[in-house]
Amino acid sequence: MTVVLLGHGRLGSAIAEGWRLTGTVSDLTILTRAVPPVCPSDTRALLIAVKPAAWREAVAPLLTTLPVDAVVISVMAGVREADLSATLPGRAIARVMPTTAVAQGQGVAAIWSEAPAARALAHTLFDAVADTVDLDEEALIDAATAVAGSAPAFFYALAQALAAAGVEAGLTPEAAKRLTRGALRSAGSGAGTDASLDELIARIASPGGTTRAGLDALQDADLEAAGRAAVQAAVARAKALAGDQPA
Numbered sequence: 061m062t063v064v065l066l067g068h069g070r071l072g073s074a075i076a077e078g079w080r081l082t083g084t085v086s087d088l089t090i091l092t093r094a095v096p097p098v099c100p101s102d103t104r105a106l107l108i109a110v111k112p113a114a115w116r117e118a119v120a121p122l123l124t125t126l127p128v129d130a131v132v133i134s135v136m137a138g139v140r141e142a143d144l145s146a147t148l149p150g151r152a153i154a155r156v157m158p159t160t161a162v163a164q165g166q167g168v169a170a171i172w173s174e175a176p177a178a179r180a181l182a183h184t185l186f187d188a189v190a191d192t193v194d195l196d197e198e199a200l201i202d203a204a205t206a207v208a209g210s211a212p213a214f215f216y217a218l219a220q221a222l223a224a225a226g227v228e229a230g231l232t233p234e235a236a237k238r239l240t241r242g243a244l245r246s247a248g249s250g251a252g253t254d255a256s257l258d259e260l261i262a263r264i265a266s267p268g269g270t271t272r273a274g275l276d277a278l279q280d281a282d283l284e285a286a287g288r289a290a291v292q293a294a295v296a297r298a299k300a301l302a303g304d305q306p307a
């Protein structure tokens with residue numbers, strides 16, 4: 061299968077690396093600015109991985125060579141199918157929202173398309189490198205972006221807050237930083253198992269113990285409200301960037 065990857069930045073290069081690792085794509089053309097913007101005549105899929113502000117200019121020179129029966133897969137946040145369709149008439153569109161862990165074949169990717177063939181092709185390209193999650197509505201891509209694409213940054217921010225609290229409790233900044241990063245790695249390896257989040261918590265938090273006391277304090281500080289605020293703000297920002305509501 062011939063696939064064209066437009067954009068080789070953080071996410072584009074991670075996708076290419078995951079495909080190489082898993083042997084998913086046999087014939088990959090990577091279009092950077094240094095490469096003539098031409099699609100091979102047998103292109104089955106064009107994957108757009110440039111920044112949302114750059115995509116129209118980047119796609120324009122490809123219109124003459126991209127076959128009309130090629131599927132367009134966009135991993136861009138906040139670029140709607142209607143806009144992609146208007147610029148790339150006739151091509152079936154799928155939107156995919158992956159994380160950069162696709163590079164190690166361990167990403168997660170939300171998939172949405174109205175066209176069954178485009179959805180199927182998106183699965184062909186991402187099933188080997190990610191846990192793929194089908195969405196029923198395009199609007200849900202924004203929520204998926206918040207709880208998957210953005211969420212690692214939310215976890216890092218919580219880790220920073222914990223490290224700062226560790227320093228207040230007497231640890232040196234260096235010790236707090238290393239201990240918190242190690243804790244984040246432990247949490248990540250737990251998330252890589254089949255255990256539910258409740259089970260993972262229960263394995264660490266015994267009744268009446270120190271972890272349980274900390275979890276209760278997090279609830280008292282309204283951790284759920286903090287999570288809701290982060291997701292709602294990220295969703296609202298995505299809608300504003302797509303022009304659905306004022307920025």
Ligand SMILES: NC(=O)c1ccc[n+]([C@@H]2O[C@H](COP(=O)([O-])OP(=O)(O)OC[C@H]3O[C@@H](n4cnc5c(N)ncnc54)[C@H](OP(=O)(O)O)[C@@H]3O)[C@@H](O)[C@H]2O)c1
Binds near residue numbers: 093
């Ligand atoms: N990073 C993530 O974790 C993540 C997760 C989910 C979705 N996304 C989406 O993925 C897209 C890319 O994000 P990113 O973080 O990978 O950005 P990035 O690192 O800036 O990569 C974008 C790449 O596109 C290239 N590019 C721009 N115009 C081009 C053109 N005309 N022809 C060829 N290449 C061109 C850029 O090259 P120059 O540097 O030369 O401009 C850059 O290498 C965004 O739309 C974002 O919403 C990213």
